[in-house]
Amino acid sequence: MGLEQYKGDMDMCCRCSTCKFVPMQQVSGFQYANVCPSISKYDFHSYSGGGRLNIGASMLKNGFNYTHKLLDIVYNCQMCGACGVSCNYAMDMEVMAPITEFRIKCVKDGKTHPALDKIIAGLRKNDSMVPVTGKRGDWAAGLNLKDATKEKVDVLYYVGCLTSYDKKLQKLARSTAKILQKAGVDFGIAGDAETSSGGAAYEMGYEQDALDQAKKTMALIKQTGVKTVVASGAEDYQAIKVLYDKFKLKGDLKVLHIAQYIPQLIKEGKLEPKKNLELAVTYHDPCHLGRLGEPWVHWEGKKVPGDRFVFDPPKVYRRGTHGIYQQPRDVLKSIPGVKLTEMPRNKEYAWCCGAGGGVCDSNPEFAQWTAKERIEEAESTGAEALVTACPKCEKTFSAAIEANGSRLKVYDIVELVEQAIE
Ligand code: SF4
Ligand code: SF4
Known part of the structure; x- marks a missing residue:
């Protein structure tokens, strides 16, 4: 169709x-x-x-x-x-x-766009949306994590391509793992066996590649036997939770983003952010955690003939209001000394970081222009730091800050939580 x-x-x-x-x-x-x-x-x-x-x-x-x-x-x-x-x-x-x-x-x-073709060629060859440097699980060296493909665990931590391979972003995987360890969660990783979620490929237009990745990733998840997957990347979270549901592959798998899991762990008394960080922050809602991350709605029915759109049963539209908005804010508010000020465009109306849809590779100047707009908006709040919950946002913002000489710092929410629970 x-x-x-x-x-x-x-x-x-x-x-x-x-x-x-x-x-x-x-x-x-x-x-x-x-x-x-x-x-x-x-x-x-x-x-x-x-x-x-x-x-x-x-x-x-x-x-x-x-x-x-x-x-x-x-x-x-x-x-x-x-x-x-x-x-x-x-x-x-x-x-x-x-x-x-x-x-x-x-x-x-x-x-197609040649830059995106190149990325997809890499995906087909190396099972990664980013250049491969070393082994996928190298970031976990010395952390003594369970291998979910070999040992039974309750939760699989899905790391994602960018966080696994990007040397500057591997810290996010390490922070996430340390938070889960501190909370006593029985979790494991798939390490070198982890497969690309394929979410970014779908948005670039490569539907078949995305479907192939979804099948591979779901097969791996099924092999581990876990009922819950926790992702630290917003794109991967959205792919496994929403896209795989659209593909009718997700079944009853529970998919959580770490920014959604942390408040649950705090509430259960398993984590306690105690350290005063004394930091004025603003929070950037990643598109894939917010408006694009709201659950998929399966609809089957028929169009009722007429001059307007009438469906039987009525269609439910995804309006972006059911994304993950409150939980990351709750996390930030739970950290002593962190003062959160909102940007004018927030939650479902957040301005994109600039990197989505493959734009960071197909049109990098446009991606940087978009990030710069957001940096200026963040600066307008008086915040010292821009906090997000997605490695791609952090990478894009960091590059824009460096290029434009901004005084802002960028953190992923897991970095602040790790500091606060130390
Ligand atoms: S909001 Fe945009 S897409 Fe929707 S009807 Fe108006 S012009 Fe068309
Ligand atoms: S960049 Fe503009 S046209 Fe494209 S998805 Fe975002 S809001 Fe829509």
Whole structure:
């Protein structure tokens, strides 16, 4: 079915442009009213969520004419989901689904981006979305962690490609493991046997590769026998929890992000952040933990004939409101001396870090422009540090801070928790 199944949604777009902004009822001011990085940077309607739907509708009607400009529009989108959330504040229609299907169609038709092709070639060869340096499980050296593929454990800690291989980000895996150890969680890792979740491949448009990775990863999880997976990467969390459910592969597996698991461990008395960190922070909601991380909704039914969209049974739209928003804030508030101030765009209206949808590789300048916008917004709160819960956000923000000479520090939430429980 692909893109065709969303013809009605795309035809329904009334070009109101709400998808470019935080909804009028929610916006806190003119300065941070924009919600879509793509239209904000390129300032031409086709780069917005609505513009992409208009293009899709036109292509279905008139045929697919892949010009250089069209592909520039396709690959200059972080697939961050903000347009869908703003549109769905008032409208009942699919926005991200047709945008995703359009990208999948481009890939199927061979209209790919060379930088993304290279990453997928690496995935097919090395089972990793990032360059392979050493062995996947090297980060765990000296931590004495259980190998979940050999020993029975209650929880599998899924580390992800970036955190496993990136030398600057391996600290996040080590912090996560130390937190779980301190809390006495019976957990293990898959180490060198861990497979890429494939979530990023899906957003780049490589649907079959994502499905292949989902099958491999679920087979590995099943082999370990665990009922719960904890991920520290927002993209991987979203892939295993939401995408695998969409693929009907997840079953009853419980999938938690570490920022969601920590407050549970604190509540159970297994962790106690005691150390005073004396730090003014602001929190960046990663797209994949927030709006894109809300549970998948399976819907089966039929369209009732008529001039508007009526479905039997009524369709439930994912509006981004059921993402993980409160738990990371609860964690930060539980750390002595941490003062949290919100950015104007937060929760489901958070501005993307810039790296999503493969943009960090296909259009790195656009990714950095987007990150710089967020850094300035974070600075406007007076915070000393920008805290997030995703290695890709940390990597993108760190590069933008260095390039722009910002005074902000960047932390993943696990780094602060590890310091506070020491
Ligand atoms: S996608 Fe939604 S919000 Fe955007 S122009 Fe179309 S109807 Fe309006
Ligand atoms: S997914 Fe994000 S970058 Fe792409 S059109 Fe929507 S809001 Fe803009």
